[in-house]
Amino acid sequence: xxxxxxxxxxxxxxxxxxxxxxxxxxxxxxxxxxxxxxxxxxxxxxxxxxxxxxxxxxxxxxxxxxxxxxxxxxxxxxxxxxxxxxxxxxxxxxxxxxxxxxxxxxxxxxxxxxxxxxxxxxxxxxxxxxxxxxxxxxxxxxxxxxxxxxxxxxxxxxxxxxxxxxxxxxxxxxxxxxxxxxxxxxxxxxxxxxxxxxxxxxxxxxxxxxxxxxxxxxxxxxxxxxxxxxxxxxxxxxxxxxxxxxxxxxxxxxxxxxxxxxxxxxxxxxxxxxxxxxxxxxxxxxxxxxxxxxxxxxxxxxxxxxxxxxxxxxxxxxxxxxxxxxxxxxxxxxxxxxxxxx
Amino acid sequence: xxxxxxxxxxxxxxxxxxxxxxxxxxxxxxxxxxxxxxxxxxxxxxxxxxxxxxxxxxxxxxxxxxxxxxxxxxxxxxxxxxxxxxxxxxxxxxxxxxxxxxxxxxxxxxxxxxxxxxxxxxxxxxxxxxxxxxxxxxxxxxxxxxxxxxxxxxxxxxxxxxxxxxxxxxxxxxxxxxxxxxxxxxxxxxxxxxxxxxxxxxxxxxxxxxxxxxxxxxxxxxxxxxxxxxxxxxxxxxxxxxxxxxxxx
Numbered sequence: 001x002x003x004x005x006x007x008x009x010x011x012x013x014x015x016x017x018x019x020x021x022x023x024x025x026x027x028x029x030x031x032x033x034x035x036x037x038x039x040x041x042x043x044x045x046x047x048x049x050x051x052x053x054x055x056x057x058x059x060x061x062x063x064x065x066x067x068x069x070x071x072x073x074x075x076x077x078x079x080x081x082x083x084x085x086x087x088x089x090x091x092x093x094x095x096x097x098x099x100x101x102x103x104x105x106x107x108x109x110x111x112x113x114x115x116x117x118x119x120x121x122x123x124x125x126x127x128x129x130x131x132x133x134x135x136x137x138x139x140x141x142x143x144x145x146x147x148x149x150x151x152x153x154x155x156x157x158x159x160x161x162x163x164x165x166x167x168x169x170x171x172x173x174x175x176x177x178x179x180x181x182x183x184x185x186x187x188x189x190x191x192x193x194x195x196x197x198x199x200x201x202x203x204x205x206x207x208x209x210x211x212x213x214x215x216x217x218x219x220x221x222x223x224x225x226x227x228x229x230x231x232x233x234x235x236x237x238x239x240x241x242x243x244x245x246x247x248x249x250x251x252x253x254x255x256x257x258x259x260x261x262x263x264x265x266x267x268x269x270x271x272x273x274x275x276x277x278x279x280x281x282x283x284x285x286x287x288x289x290x291x292x293x294x295x296x297x298x299x300x301x302x303x304x305x306x307x308x309x310x311x312x313x314x315x316x317x318x319x320x321x322x323x324x325x326x327x328x329x330x331x332x333x334x335x336x337x338x339x340x341x342x
Numbered sequence: 343x344x345x346x347x348x349x350x351x352x353x354x355x356x357x358x359x360x361x362x363x364x365x366x367x368x369x370x371x372x373x374x375x376x377x378x379x380x381x382x383x384x385x386x387x388x389x390x391x392x393x394x395x396x397x398x399x400x401x402x403x404x405x406x407x408x409x410x411x412x413x414x415x416x417x418x419x420x421x422x423x424x425x426x427x428x429x430x431x432x433x434x435x436x437x438x439x440x441x442x443x444x445x446x447x448x449x450x451x452x453x454x455x456x457x458x459x460x461x462x463x464x465x466x467x468x469x470x471x472x473x474x475x476x477x478x479x480x481x482x483x484x485x486x487x488x489x490x491x492x493x494x495x496x497x498x499x500x501x502x503x504x505x506x507x508x509x510x511x512x513x514x515x516x517x518x519x520x521x522x523x524x525x526x527x528x529x530x531x532x533x534x535x536x537x538x539x540x541x542x543x544x545x546x547x548x549x550x551x552x553x554x555x556x557x558x559x560x561x562x563x564x565x566x567x568x569x570x571x572x573x574x575x576x577x578x579x580x581x582x583x584x585x586x587x588x589x590x591x
Contacts, residue, residue: 004423005450007443010379028476041545042538043478044485045493049534051486052493053527068527077531089482093490096466099419099454104374166443167429175429193524194531202532 001069001117001157001180002094003109005102009164015255016160017107020088023115023248027084030241035082043082047089050074054090069183071118071153072125072146073191076138077198077206080122081241087114108160111252112153119245121149135199136329138206143192143321147184148314152253154180159256181313188321196328351407351459358405358456363465364472370457373398377449391445398452405460415455416448423447463487489537496533500526 008016031043050070070090075083088110094100101109128141158176162169198206358366373394380390402412427443467487470480504522 002422003426004419004447005374005454006378006447007423007426008378010375013378024479025476028478032476032478038539038542040478040481041485041541042535044482045489045534045538045541046531047482047486048489048493049531051490052497053530055494056497056523056526068523073527085479085482089479089486092483093463093486095454097458097463097487099415099451099458100422102374102450103371103454103457104378104450161426166426171429190520190524190527193521194528197525197528198531201528202535205532205535 001109001112001153002091002101003105003112003157003160005104007164007166008102008105008108008160010104012160012164012256013104013107016111016252019248019252020107020110020115023119023245024084024088024110026241026244026248027081027088027119030081031085039082042078043085044089046074046078046082046086047093050086050090051093068190068194069113069117069150069187071113072121072142072149072187073194075118075122076125076142076145076191076195080119080245083118083122084114084245087118108157112157112160115245115249115252116156117149117153119242120152120249121145123242123246124148136325139192139196139199139329140321140325142195143188143324144318146188146191147181147317147321150180150184150187151177155257156253159253163256185317185320188317189324192321192324192328351405351411356404356406356460358401358460361460363461364469366457366461367466367469370453373453374450377446377453380446387442388445391449394449398449398456401456402452405456407456407459412452412455412459416451419451420448423451485541492537493530493534497526497530500529 035043053068053070056067071083071087074086077083078086091101091106091109091113095103095106095109122145125141125145128144129138131137132140154176155173158169158172161167162172166172195206377391377394380387402409423444427440427447431437431440464484464487467480467484470483471477504526
């Protein structure tokens, strides 16, 4: 999803640069004020971790291998503002060291992957893990939020490219979201597995706010690993950064996606059909649960059909996340009780 | 440090390498902006791109970076641009747009490759510090670069440990391989967290304090940063030595 230079025009790049610079500034300020000093080195090391983790490939389809993106994983482990800093650092290094992602497009890449893909995903994660309690709820939330984050980031990426006039929205949107709905499934599964493993081996590293507070109190315990104290907003004073980040994401999406979402072109029918085939085929391959075709019969208008298809897809992914989280959590039940009670 | 391929040629000695990094950074951004804002649809645009290409070729020749390396890296990174540019073929008159986008993105890519291979990363960080990029970000970037190689070695060690305990990499079904990948990633994160604890302890032992997270005045910032940077270097070295000893257990 790294946009290279030369595909965005100057106005889009600058506008997205301003948005992400503001977001990064807010995140940095929040981290500086609220992150315990002993966790400061963890930011840099987490960035190195994400970089290294992105290089580990795992098989998706024959001949196709994927890798972890890690935005949502970082956000779940470190909290939204720290994750924005970490993912931005990864993107900056990838830009200046590897020329992966352009320097002018850096703002757009930070917006898509750090703000939308990480902080935006965290909002979904937080809401779902609030609604469904316990470790199961958190695994479910992380899985679902990873998928949502990847897909929305792809939509934002398509919006940026379409605003620049690189290709038309009616082509970009189905391509980007189609591919990334698949990638998102993989990302969700691998994020859930990683988090479950961490919860199993080091329950104190990935806890909800209440558990972190509990484990923070005895000093001896926190010596072990900083007591899973994420930068999660636990008190009212910490919500500021999340609200500002959320507002920035909304402004960005309204600017770059909004104009297109209101006027669809034709040609959508064909690509939607392609996408439907694509998704159901691969989903079957991956998890062996039939996914509905992405074209609902009897709905003529392309916009409505796509909206309904998107909604159905989201519900289906939520269901899949539920099944996955259930099986992952059930497998490690004894370890949970140890972690939960302590 | 086996992962030398990241910025292998950034420490050569050539007129381009000796240029001040800030100038190179500005020049790279300027070239990218010029290329991106070049108007299409008339021959002047193509002539402009050709001029920029000529300039870049001269810079590349002066820098002494092997052409094979540059070309290989460009080919390696080009698919990202091609993927998006191909979509432009689907619109009216897409062929011209496609060529134009490819030319533009290739030039930008070459610019960034030249920048990353003529400007050492530490120099880029120094420029960032000078233009008052927040200390927290610079520290994160510095630590990230320092531990990137350690992390990659760490990942390699985990991989080797796994391979020495299983018959083959392809053993087991897909779900098993996914589980293995997930274990490796989570193991990596756990090691990262533990390492950061040790680094923090080592930094505190060398008088780091929490000057970084608390200081707000410009006067104290530079000195705090200086001592901070130094203690980071020392701490990193020590922790690295320690951990490489531990890893063998």
